[in-house]
Amino acid sequence: MSTAPPSAVLLIQTAFIGDVILATALLDHLHQTEPDTPVDFLVRKGNESLLQQHPHVRQVLVWDKKNSKYQGLWRLLQQIRAAHYGRVITLQRFASTGFLTAFSGAPERIGFQKNPFAFRFTRALPHVIEGGVHEVSRNLNLLDPEYRGPVVPPRLYPSPTDEAAAAPYTTQGPYLCIAPTSVWFTKQFPQDQWVKLLAALPTHYRVYLLGGPPDVEACEELLRASNRPNTVNLAGKLSLLASAVLMRGAVLNYVNDSAPMHLCSAVGAPTCAVYCSTVPYFGFGPLSPFARVVEIQGILRCRPCGLHGYRQCPLNHFHCAYGIETSQLLVVLAEAELQAASCKPQALSYKL
Structure with a gap:
């Protein structure tokens, strides 16, 4: 039958x-x-x-x-x-x-x-x-309302075309990726904060700036402001899945609480997620095997100011972003380097 x-x-x-x-x-x-x-x-x-x-x-x-x-x-x-x-x-x-x-x-x-x-x-x-x-x-x-299993990461499947598009950029020696923009202003680490990080990054790393077509000018402005050698603006030049392939091969990816963070999760790319106005407690945090969250140290009474980002800081000081120290971001890079050397994945844990 x-x-x-x-x-x-x-x-x-x-x-x-x-x-x-x-x-x-x-x-x-x-x-x-x-x-x-x-x-x-x-x-x-x-x-x-x-x-x-x-x-x-x-x-x-x-x-x-x-x-x-x-x-x-x-x-x-x-x-x-x-x-x-x-x-x-x-x-x-x-x-x-x-x-x-x-x-x-x-x-x-x-x-x-x-x-x-x-x-x-x-x-x-x-x-x-x-x-x-x-x-x-x-x-x-x-x-399944009864599901109580692990918080499985999302997963994307780049095509051979995506792999080929990213390949020329993965063979230039060790590299880092920075996705500096976000749809929401208060989710976006400010340009001058990214400039400080770029100035402090070890010079042997090539740095790729990533984003979509709307982010080309912002990434170009960051490139001009930093004037860092061995930094390349790839915004608008790679598809989403080709960008994910590139991020997968990076020593570390610096991202906001935004789409590139989830791209990292979907291909297991090492992630440093910079949280400004929002918090991982909302349940949208990174799920890569190596994932670290960087946020302002100590308590800021106005943070979080909402579930989603805003077009501007409601109190006009944006201290949740400007209070983050460059040293915090460099510590994550040091951990990522050790992680890459040991090949022992560590994952963030989330409650169900």
């Missing part, structure tokens, strides 16, 4: 790059627990390259939020309903993706309780930002 194939699953995450990267932990979990279940993934336009070559994704759906946003949302709903998914899971707490989930026609419609359309979900879970629970665990609980 033949058995009907399992109904497909649709995962929805149309937020920023880092959110999509963290969601890839669900893809590996589904592949391990339900290897025959087809999985599709809906992302915002611009993030599809992260998943188009992913071995555990059948199809990538794309929502263009910048052009005919709501017409596109309606067309997506028709596409989703026509696909007859068995489960639709939104990882976001916003009305738009809640709408797609609630009216998808899927027998199982899953999301967080804070979503405005949660009343039409078949299962709605709390999104708990306390106790150091990592976002990966929050997401995995949508798949």
Whole structure:
């Protein structure tokens, strides 16, 4: 007697790059627990390259939020309903993706309780930002409310093309990567702080500045301000996955609490995450085998000032960033050098 194939699953995450990267932990979990279940993934336009070559994704759906946003949302709903998914899971707490989930026609419609359309979900879970629970665990609980396993890192799969694009930069001797920008000002270590670090880094390291096309000018300004020899601006020159390949081979990657940190986690790249206004306690911290968080020492009463970053410091002093010492960043480099020599991974631990 033949058995009907399992109904497909649709995962929805149309937020920023880092959110999509963290969601890839669900893809590996589904592949391990339900290897025959087809999985599709809906992302915002611009993030599809992260998943188009992913071995555990059948199809990538794309929502263009910048052009005919709501017409596109309606067309997506028709596409989703026509696909007859068995489960639709939104990882976001916003009305738009809640709408797609609630009216998808899927027998199982899953999301967080804070979503405005949660009343039409078949299962709605709390999104708990306390106790150091990592976002990966929050997401995995949508798949399995009883999941209490390890906080598995996200995982991306660079293609041979991505590997080839990064290869010319990995053979120039030992190198470091710095991803100096962020979408949010208060998540971004200031330029003059990066300049101090660049001046203090050992001269035998080549330094690559990384970012997307919007970050080209900021990285060029940093390059001019530092005037450090053996420093190269690669912003806008590598794809996200090629950048991940480059970061994987670095002695250390200096990043903000932003997408490049999650890229590091997804390929196991050594990470020094600089936290300004936000804190790892929110559950978005690095998950690489070697990962260190650098933040201002001591208590700053105004920190954290919110779950997400701001366009400017609410108190106009930004002491959470300017209070970080260059020596703190150099200590992590020394640890990374020892780690590379010993090849004994150490991981940050998170509570479940």
